[in-house]
Amino acid sequence: MSEDFTIRDRVAIAGIGETTYYRRGAAPVSEFELTLEAILKAVEDAGLAATDIDGFASYSNDRNDPSRLATALGIKDLAFSNMFWGGGGGGGSGAVANAAAAIVAGYAEVVVVYRGLAQGQFGRFGQAAPLKHVSWPMSYTAPYGLLSPAQTFAMRANRFMYEHGVKQDALAAIAMASYHHAQSNPRAVMYGRPLSREDYDNSRWIVEPFHLFDCCQENDGAAAVILTSAARARDLKQKPAYILAASQGSDFRQSAPAHNAPDYPSSNFKTVAKRLYAMAGVGPDEVDVAQVYENFTGGVMMSIVEHGFCKPDEVNEFCTFETLTAPNGKLPINTSGGNLAECYMHGLELITEAVRQVRGTSTCQVPDVNISLVASGPMVSPVSDLILRA
Amino acid sequence: MTAASTTERYLPEGLAIPAASPDGLDTEYWAAVRRHELVVQRCNACRGFQFGPEWICHQCRSLDLAWEQVQTRGRIYSWERVWHPVHPALKNGCPYVVVLVELPQAGNVRMVGNLLGDPMQPIVIGSEVEAVFEDHVEDEVTLVQWRIVN
Numbered sequence: 001m002s003e004d005f006t007i008r009d010r011v012a013i014a015g016i017g018e019t020t021y022y023r024r025g026a027a028p029v030s031e032f033e034l035t036l037e038a039i040l041k042a043v044e045d046a047g048l049a050a051t052d053i054d055g056f057a058s059y060s061n062d063r064n065d066p067s068r069l070a071t072a073l074g075i076k077d078l079a080f081s082n083m084f085w086g087g088g089g090g091g092g093s094g095a096v097a098n099a100a101a102a103i104v105a106g107y108a109e110v111v112v113v114y115r116g117l118a119q120g121q122f123g124r125f126g127q128a129a130p131l132k133h134v135s136w137p138m139s140y141t142a143p144y145g146l147l148s149p150a151q152t153f154a155m156r157a158n159r160f161m162y163e164h165g166v167k168q169d170a171l172a173a174i175a176m177a178s179y180h181h182a183q184s185n186p187r188a189v190m191y192g193r194p195l196s197r198e199d200y201d202n203s204r205w206i207v208e209p210f211h212l213f214d215c216c217q218e219n220d221g222a223a224a225v226i227l228t229s230a231a232r233a234r235d236l237k238q239k240p241a242y243i244l245a246a247s248q249g250s251d252f253r254q255s256a257p258a259h260n261a262p263d264y265p266s267s268n269f270k271t272v273a274k275r276l277y278a279m280a281g282v283g284p285d286e287v288d289v290a291q292v293y294e295n296f297t298g299g300v301m302m303s304i305v306e307h308g309f310c311k312p313d314e315v316n317e318f319c320t321f322e323t324l325t326a327p328n329g330k331l332p333i334n335t336s337g338g339n340l341a342e343c344y345m346h347g348l349e350l351i352t353e354a355v356r357q358v359r360g361t362s363t364c365q366v367p368d369v370n371i372s373l374v375a376s377g378p379m380v381s382p383v384s385d386l387i388l389r390a
Numbered sequence: 391m392t393a394a395s396t397t398e399r400y401l402p403e404g405l406a407i408p409a410a411s412p413d414g415l416d417t418e419y420w421a422a423v424r425r426h427e428l429v430v431q432r433c434n435a436c437r438g439f440q441f442g443p444e445w446i447c448h449q450c451r452s453l454d455l456a457w458e459q460v461q462t463r464g465r466i467y468s469w470e471r472v473w474h475p476v477h478p479a480l481k482n483g484c485p486y487v488v489v490l491v492e493l494p495q496a497g498n499v500r501m502v503g504n505l506l507g508d509p510m511q512p513i514v515i516g517s518e519v520e521a522v523f524e525d526h527v528e529d530e531v532t533l534v535q536w537r538i539v540n
Contacts, residue, residue: 128477131406136416137442139408141502143533145401146488148476155490159468162515205473205485257442259490260500264468 008279011100012233012240013388015046015226016352021189021343025120027220035064035116036072038222042112046226047237053226055080055108057099059091060346064116080108084248084384088149089293089339089347090377094384096351097246099227109228115348116222124218125149137257149295150215153379154207157298160265161209164312168209170319171297172200174333175213175340177324178294182337185363189217190341214297216339223348225355241358241372241388245280247272248384255381267302267378269385276385277308282371284308287387289332289357289366290373291350294339299378304331307375307385326364335364347376351386358390393426393462395523400504400535401486404479407529416443418457423532426523430496432458439497462521464491464536467500469513485509491519491536506537 017038019027027034043050050073056066057080066081080102084091092115099111119125128147146152160166179195182188195213203212233240254261254268263270277283284307292300292307301315309331310318318331326332336342336353343349354372356362370390377383410417422429431440435452446453468490475481487505492498505513506522519536526532 126476130478133409134406135409136411138406139411139416139420140442142406143401143408143531144488144502144504145405145472145477145480145483145486146502150474151470151472151476151488154470155468155488158470159490159515162468205471207473208471253448257444258500258502260441264500 006279007097007100007104007243008245009242010230011103011227012230012242013225013355014228014233014236014238014240015042015044015048016355017041017045018187018223018345018349018352019221021187021345022220023189024124024218024220027118027120031116031118031121032064034118034220034222035069035114038116038224039069039073039112039114042224042226045238048110048226051075052110053112054078055099055102055111057082057084057095057102057111057113058115059084059095060087060089060115062115063122064114080111086380086382088295088377088380090380090383092293092347092351092376092384093246093374093386094248094376094382096225096227096243096386097248097384100243100246103227103229109232111227112224113227113348114222114224115346117346118220119218120220126218140258150210151207153296153299154210155259156265156379157296157301158209160298160302163265164315166301166315170301170315171209171214172197173319173321173324174294174297174300175200176321178334178338178340179213180321180325181335181364182341185336185342188337188342189219190337210296210298213340216295217344219344221343221345223345223352225348225351239359241355244371244387244389245276246384246386247275247279248382249275250381250383265302267299267306268381268383269303269306269375269378272383272385273307276387280387282387287331287371287373288369289326289335290375291335291338291354292333292375293347293350293377294334295378300333303375303378307373326366332364332366335362335366350374350376354386354388358388393521393523395426395525397525397527399526400506400524402479402483405477407526408531408533415445419443420531422457422459423523423534426532427459428462428521428534429457430460430493430499431455439499441499441501460493460496463495463539464493464501464519466513466515466517466519467492468515469505471509487513489519489536501534503534503536506535
């Protein structure tokens, strides 16, 4: 590939912004206002003005569309608006990548990637819509009570655990790492709510093999990050988090209806992680800290494998509390508490945390971070990946 | 071959009723299961199986696809026991078991169904199962459920 056709090192995240994170239904203002607040905080963090924004990118069918935002914010020249296809958190890194691509292509100069989500004001992801009829492809699953994301993905996780002899301890360790990190993070909804192994074991099953604490929260809030060229970012207020690499996509027939993906026990990162590392020019051994999207811990388990941090048959040995926690674990993950324990901001809070790790300002800082990875969306299609560097 | 059938529902009434796709993609599947026949899409060009259905064969790109009746036997590929109801109809319906069944005689395509019997029964991946056609007479639809073959 020609050196010209890459976003590598050409763009940086210059600002991050987040609202207060709320339990579902607890936000005192509308989802749109939350979104505006996150964007305003992000431009302020970058040392820019809202009117410097000329591009918007989001994912997962965010309701707060760029035309309304640009109108509300008084943006004079909206130059780029973009939506990453697909549901779940699969587009978090992908939206950042699209924004970066727009900057490299010259479409826009300052692009905000944002996600506003008030599940208390609109529908809950964890509940089935009360439909009278369903047709393809849901007709092959919903009448059998396979309705929610947890139910959709437990089936994949269970097969993986069967094939590789994975014990429940691995899932417990992933949940406990997130909760442990949240105890240092005052922004986290689960701040002050530590999770012991006993709590985990005693929590109710949602759908085996997922206990309550294997599942993400449902929250209200918003988050945003500001991207601009690497050159411009160097003159702004914050230490830039350079985008070293990004990738997105989906493996062979991962979307096959009625759970017919040929490589079924997968997080869908095998092809995407390979392209990520190729663009970055680094391997898994060089990753200092990772934010690994947790819709459910089983997806994190498979993401860890598919990003090359351990082999499938090594999950029991690798996925331990010691390995996965900052500051000294071999692979600290979800150092803000993530979707499980900070806030389910659809994984955009994982990207703000990846930036903080590069800046050295995380509440669970890993020493001397150079390579900060984000994996967005396991088990959905498409998924996306991002590597930031100092 | 008379397939096993029942009019007893495994899950409580009130879940969404399956309907053929408005574009006609799987009209034949839903008609066949009402006749207590299990059918899978098969390519007339390369003879490959495909499920769920699509308008094109993913193996050879032929648009010439047909529905082929297959044996009502399979084996459990994965499973889950659901404890938390996410739909009002399931409020008193938990726990229940969802199985993913692969059909070795049809290119190992997979189908989602419920495993009939005690929801607390021990479940072993690889176990042989057979289809039980669950007729919802008033809704004019039939679901394909599964039970362990002894």
